[in-house]
Amino acid sequence: MAREKIIGPGGPSDDDRKRDAALRPKLLREVIGQKKVAERLQIAVDASRKLKEPLGHILFDGPPGLGKTTFATVLPNELSTTIQMTSGPALSKPADMLPFLTNLEEGSILFIDEIHRMPRVVEEFIYPAMEDFRIDIVLGEGVNARTISMTLKRFTLIGATTRGGMLSGPMRDRFKMREHLDYYTIGELAQIVGINAKKLNTPVSDGACNEIARRSRGTPRVANSLLHWARIYSAARSDGTISEPLAHEALDVKEVDADGLDKNDRRYLEVLIDVFSGGPTGVEAIGATMNISTDTLTDEIEPYLLREQFLVRSPRGRMATPKAFALLQKPFPKPRPDEKGPSLFD
């Protein structure tokens, strides 16, 4: 198995992430769902082994909690190499990269989470590292400044981002593989819940796995968190096993929406429908009313609402669909003859 080296600030830190790390699949064949992505990665891994060449640089993008870090940590296990982990915000200047670059081993992996938050000056510093496995270091200042070139071990950079569109073109182009992770089906999430319950030595019924999956917003990280809650609930109120009725009870106590939406999803739709009459309206206006940054709305909340068809994006702005009106038990407004009311066809 890979040895995981975590150097410096950044990388996973909160409780959820620590818990997730313990439940992470170790090998590609243990990864559930994302079949096409896993297949392409397996091909790249097999080729890397046969050709004895490092894996090409890989970029994962997609909403939070869908497995970007999981894929990144599975790859060094497959290749019996090491991984160093950091994140874009922890790299404020080129010198912050040096400990990572000088610690590289031949074929090892450097993982940069939230790579879109890396400053441009750091980005430009690592271009030659990604292309030619060398970096240029400037020593001294002013007229005495001189540049020395340092050769690096051949490595693989894995970047993860929730905002693929925010990466500069030159940065994106330097990744040989770019993989988008999408939300999981209920069946896939139920499988993940079953496997993780076993890892936690918690007996769980198929019905309970499905119930937890249904309320997990298409996201394995949410499924893990709900499984943990159901486990704790059962230990406190029952016999430690998770049956379907117990899962219902536990998730109702936690006030997890039976439609799989979380509090922010629901509030987004309430604001769009109650304050903006269902739209169309700009995301900035919704963000200002909710007091949530537009980045959070576009990266974390909207992708799921769009996928579940509660929301459409039109050139005139965001619009609630009839399904969203039905969810909130509000009548879908008919356009007045003198106005273009909510229309899903703009």
Ligand SMILES: Nc1ncnc2c1ncn2[C@@H]1O[C@H](COP(=O)(O)OP(=O)(O)OP(=O)(O)O)[C@@H](O)[C@H]1O
């Ligand atoms: N494909 C998968 N198969 C099985 N378990 C998974 C899969 N993807 C994610 N998980 C589970 O979900 C947890 C969260 O995933 P992970 O931390 O990789 O998400 P992420 O996309 O990197 O999120 P973020 O971008 O917020 O860091 C993992 O620890 C693991 O338990």
